[in-house]
Amino acid sequence: MSINVLQLADELRTEADAYVYLEQMRWGDGHPTCPHCGVLDAHYFLTPKDGKSRKTRTGSASERRVWKCKACRKQFSVLTGTIFHGTKIPVRTWVFVIFDMCSAKNGISAREIERKYDLTPKTAWFMAHRIREAMKREPIAGLLSGTVISDETWIGGKPKNKHGYKPQSKRGPRTDKQPVQTLIHAETGEVRSRVVPNIKSETLRSHLFENVDYKNADLHTDEGFGYGPVGRAFRSHETVEHRSGEYVRDSVSTNKAENYFSQLKRSINGTFHHVSTEHLDRYLAEFDFRATTCKLTDSERMAMVLGRTGGRRLMYREPAAA
Numbered sequence: 001m002s003i004n005v006l007q008l009a010d011e012l013r014t015e016a017d018a019y020v021y022l023e024q025m026r027w028g029d030g031h032p033t034c035p036h037c038g039v040l041d042a043h044y045f046l047t048p049k050d051g052k053s054r055k056t057r058t059g060s061a062s063e064r065r066v067w068k069c070k071a072c073r074k075q076f077s078v079l080t081g082t083i084f085h086g087t088k089i090p091v092r093t094w095v096f097v098i099f100d101m102c103s104a105k106n107g108i109s110a111r112e113i114e115r116k117y118d119l120t121p122k123t124a125w126f127m128a129h130r131i132r133e134a135m136k137r138e139p140i141a142g143l144l145s146g147t148v149i150s151d152e153t154w155i156g157g158k159p160k161n162k163h164g165y166k167p168q169s170k171r172g173p174r175t176d177k178q179p180v181q182t183l184i185h186a187e188t189g190e191v192r193s194r195v196v197p198n199i200k201s202e203t204l205r206s207h208l209f210e211n212v213d214y215k216n217a218d219l220h221t222d223e224g225f226g227y228g229p230v231g232r233a234f235r236s237h238e239t240v241e242h243r244s245g246e247y248v249r250d251s252v253s254t255n256k257a258e259n260y261f262s263q264l265k266r267s268i269n270g271t272f273h274h275v276s277t278e279h280l281d282r283y284l285a286e287f288d289f290r291a292t293t294c295k296l297t298d299s300e301r302m303a304m305v306l307g308r309t310g311g312r313r314l315m316y317r318e319p320a321a322a
C-alpha cells in the first residue's frame with residue numbers, strides 16, 4: 001500500500017469515511033476483540049436511526065460509527081482504548097496529522113500542526129505527543145544481535161545564549177545539555193535511543209545489556225574508554241578513533257550514528273528550536289521510528305502508526321478547549 005496525501009484526502013471525504021478507514025487499518029479484514037470484555041467477534045454494527053448520523057448528548061449530529069458487543073452489551077468504536085480515545089478532535093484530522101508526522105523527514109512542530117489544521121496550540125501539542133506514543137517501539141521488542149553500533153551525543157542549547165539565562169554557581173552544572181545514547185543495528189537499520197543521565201561505563205552498559213544479545217553481537221563504538229569493560233562481554237568489540245577524524249575503518253563504522261545525530265540536531269534546531277529535557281525521550285521515539293522505517297513509504301509508515309494506536313498508555317489529558 002502506498003498512497004499520497006491527495007489519494008488520502010479522496011478516501012477521507014467525511015468523518016464517517018475516516019472511521020471506516022481507521023477500522024480497516026486497525027482491524028483489517030479480521031474482527032476486533034471487544035475493548036471492554038475481550039470477547040472476540042461478538043459485535044454488531046449499530047445503524048443510526050436515520051441511517052447516517054447519530055445525535056450526541058449535546059444534540060449535534062455525529063458520524064461516529066458505533067458497535068455493540070453481544071457478550072457484555074457495551075458499545076465501542078474503533079477509537080475506544082486508543083490514543084484517540086475521548087478526544088473531540090475529528091478522526092480525519094488525526095489521520096492527516098499522523099500522515100504529516102510520518103512524511104516530514106525532519107519532523108513537524110506543534111506550531112506547524114496548529115497553523116495547518118487551525119487548532120489551538122494546546123490541542124496541536126497534545127496530538128503530537130499522543131502520536132509519538134504510537135511511534136514508540138513495542139514494549140517487548142526483541143534483543144538485537146549481529147553488528148550493533150553504540151554512540152553518544154549531547155543535545156541541548158548553549159545556555160548562555162538563552163533568554164533569561166542566569167550563570168550557575170561554580171559548583172553547579174555548567175550546561176543543560178543532555179546526553180543521549182543511541183544503538184543502531186547495522187543490518188536492519190533499527191535505531192534505539194535513550195536519554196541517559198551521564199556517559200559513564202555502567203550507564204552505557206545498562207542500555208546495551210537491555211537491548212542486545214551481547215554474546216551473539218559485535219559491538220562497534222568510538223574509542224571512548226567507557227566501552228572498554230562492556231566491550232569484552234560481546235562476541236567482538238571494534239573501535240574507530242573519532243579524535244583523529246576516523247569514522248570508518250574497513251568494515252568498522254560509526255558513520256550511521258553520526259548521520260542519525262546530525263539529522264536529529266538539524267531537526268531540533270530547525271523544526272523544534274528547543275526541546276525540554278523531559279520531552280526529549282518522546283522526540284527520540286519519533287526520530288527512532290522514522291530512522292528505523294526509512295525504507296518504507298510515507299503511507300506504509302502511517303499504516304504502522306495507525307496499527308499501533310491501540311493499547312497505548314495515555315499520558316496526556318485533552319486540553320479543555322479542543
Ligand SMILES: [Zn+2]
Pocket residue numbers: 034035036037038039069070071072073074
Ligand atoms: Zn464486550
